[in-house]
Amino acid sequence: MKKRIILIQPYPENSTGVGRSTGSFPPLGLLIIDALTPRDTWDVEIIDESRSRFDSDMDMSNIFLVGISLWTNQAPRAYNIASVFRRKGIPVILGGPHPSVMPEEAMRYGDSVCVGEVEPVWATILEDLKRDSLKRIYEGGSPPLDIVPVIKHPIMDSYRWGIIQTARGCPYNCSFCSVTIINGRSMRYRPIKDVVEEFKNIKQRIVMVADDNFIGSGRGGKERTIELCKALYEVRKQGIRKYWGTQCTQNLGQEDEVLEWMYKAGCRLVLFGLESINRKVIKDINKGINTLGDYAKNIQNTQRHGITVVGSFIFGNDNDEENVFEDTVGFINEVGIGTQNINISCPLPGTKLFTDMKAAGRLRYTNFPEDWEKYNMRYVTLKPKNLTALELYEKRREVAYKLTGSNLFLLKRFIRTLWITRSPITAFFAYLWSYTSRDSKAEYEYHINLLKREMETSRTEDINAGKVAIAI
Ligand code: B12
Numbered sequence: 001m002k003k004r005i006i007l008i009q010p011y012p013e014n015s016t017g018v019g020r021s022t023g024s025f026p027p028l029g030l031l032i033i034d035a036l037t038p039r040d041t042w043d044v045e046i047i048d049e050s051r052s053r054f055d056s057d058m059d060m061s062n063i064f065l066v067g068i069s070l071w072t073n074q075a076p077r078a079y080n081i082a083s084v085f086r087r088k089g090i091p092v093i094l095g096g097p098h099p100s101v102m103p104e105e106a107m108r109y110g111d112s113v114c115v116g117e118v119e120p121v122w123a124t125i126l127e128d129l130k131r132d133s134l135k136r137i138y139e140g141g142s143p144p145l146d147i148v149p150v151i152k153h154p155i156m157d158s159y160r161w162g163i164i165q166t167a168r169g170c171p172y173n174c175s176f177c178s179v180t181i182i183n184g185r186s187m188r189y190r191p192i193k194d195v196v197e198e199f200k201n202i203k204q205r206i207v208m209v210a211d212d213n214f215i216g217s218g219r220g221g222k223e224r225t226i227e228l229c230k231a232l233y234e235v236r237k238q239g240i241r242k243y244w245g246t247q248c249t250q251n252l253g254q255e256d257e258v259l260e261w262m263y264k265a266g267c268r269l270v271l272f273g274l275e276s277i278n279r280k281v282i283k284d285i286n287k288g289i290n291t292l293g294d295y296a297k298n299i300q301n302t303q304r305h306g307i308t309v310v311g312s313f314i315f316g317n318d319n320d321e322e323n324v325f326e327d328t329v330g331f332i333n334e335v336g337i338g339t340q341n342i343n344i345s346c347p348l349p350g351t352k353l354f355t356d357m358k359a360a361g362r363l364r365y366t367n368f369p370e371d372w373e374k375y376n377m378r379y380v381t382l383k384p385k386n387l388t389a390l391e392l393y394e395k396r397r398e399v400a401y402k403l404t405g406s407n408l409f410l411l412k413r414f415i416r417t418l419w420i421t422r423s424p425i426t427a428f429f430a431y432l433w434s435y436t437s438r439d440s441k442a443e444y445e446y447h448i449n450l451l452k453r454e455m456e457t458s459r460t461e462d463i464n465a466g467k468v469a470i471a472i
């Protein structure tokens with residue numbers, strides 16, 4: 001009988017609706033581990049909690065290893081699951097973005113921790129496991145991507161949308177972002193032939209290209225993007241017609257040739273991390289790449305090439321001006337951005353923002369690991385500078401509501417995007433994004449009640465301590 005390995009992607013116990021779409025995409029990290037595992041000795045089972053919850057009464061016979069992949073907001077749930085297996089003497093290895101930045105914490109909850117990318121170390125982990133000598137820590141680092149396996153797994157087909165990654169890393173170093181800490185500051189690209197092969201393995205017609213910056217940087221990045229898109233265009237000509245979306249820095253809007261090839265290759269949506277319309281904020285968060293050219297022109301040019309833009313914004317920055325909320329809505333409407341992401345500034349562990357906020361005593365939730373669940377860009381996890389946490393939450397909610405709340409408004413935006421891009425698929429993508437990103441009433445009520453309770457507690461504590469009530 002083959003030895004069982006269980007791979008788990010946990011889902012937060014109380015996500016309040018954030019990341020609802022997670023269950024629509026296959027868990028890439030786990031599929032990679034599966035593909036790296038030799039089948040002569042091992043049987044691999046994948047449990048993706050965004051689809052069905054882990055059952056602690058499951059058959060645990062013959063399990064030799066449990067691998068759990070976790071992001072920060074999944075940490076409490078991951079640690080709970082790990083404890084179920086460890087109580088039964090089954091070793092657990094933790095990996096993914098959170099253990100990569102918080103290895104000491106993760107080592108308290110797992111027998112072993114993988115820091116960085118798994119490809120260079122998985123074979124060693126399995127050998128050590130066979131000898132019953134798992135190490136406490138494995139350093140995968142940021143290897144060249146020709147060792148990333150080409151994925152083909154029946155489970156991939158059962159998800160609503162496809163997913164693929166063509167590159168890792170990002171040369172920029174924005175103060176709030178954990179990508180560079182996890183995947184390094186130099187761009188690494190997968191060989192184009194591997195990307196093409198894996199792209200062909202995807203059965204879904206709609207695919208997310210899960211790169212953090214699809215166009216990379218500089219001339220090299222531009223040339224590679226064009227070469228990759230030409231290869232994907234050839235795939236389209238073979239009748240495999242997929243539509244895809246990805247993330248890029250906004251300077252893509254200056255690159256007509258790249259945009260032409262991206263469209264031809266099937267790209268219909270790009271997310272631009274615009275973050276703020278205020279240059280002071282951009283400087284403060286160290287996102288110099290956002291000063292290249294003009295937002296409005298770059299967005300409009302991208303959309304003219306038939307690719308809709310998701311403008312991703314962050315509220316709660318120290319340099320946000322009083323009318324940032326109305327101004328952002330005005331900007332989105334005036335420029336005709338297809339759709340948007342509206343986040344609350346979130347100090348993810350390992351980032352400069354986290355270090356700064358911690359040093360300034362401005363983290364609102366510090367009971368770790370339980371409180372990691374709140375670090376999902378929807379809770380107000382930092383003490384805002386110029387307004388209360390409740391005000392920030394309410395104002396963000398108002399913005400989101402103005403932009404997605406009314407069906408008539410969404411219809412008008414659909415028509416406008418159709419007019420600008422001349423592509424029904426593109427306009428549909430933008431519409432779908434707006435529609436599925438709507439906040440739920442339950443989520444709103446949960447947050448408002450929580451924030452009001454916290455304010456009340458803080459006031460009572462201050463009164464008891466004889467202090468003047470302070471804004472939290
Ligand atoms: C696609 C994506 C999504 C999709 C998820 C689709 C899906 N089902 O996977 C969507 C849009 C739904 C999403 C949502 C969110 N996301 Co997201 N997302 C990504 C993105 C761009 C790619 C993920 C991916 O597939 N990577 C490719 C795989 C191969 O990489 P990997 O998982 O890191 O795995 C490697 C290693 O970590 C390691 N490894 C991983 N697992 C394991 C396990 C073991 C046992 C071992 C040994 C090794 C190991 O080996 C792997 C191969 O090298 C990443 C950025 C990034 N570059 O990873 C952000 C990222 C993961 N997301 C992030 C965040 C913050 C979120 C949200 C909270 C944002 C929000 N408010 O919407 C939500 C949370 C959703 C939830 N489930 O709770 C952060 C997490 C940071 C952190 N410290 O945890 C990231 C890193 C981006 C960032 N800004 O920093 N996301």
Ligand code: SF4
Pocket residue numbers: 170171172173174177178179180212213249273287289
């Ligand atoms: S450009 Fe994007 S991926 Fe790169 S560091 Fe900044 S926010 Fe992160």
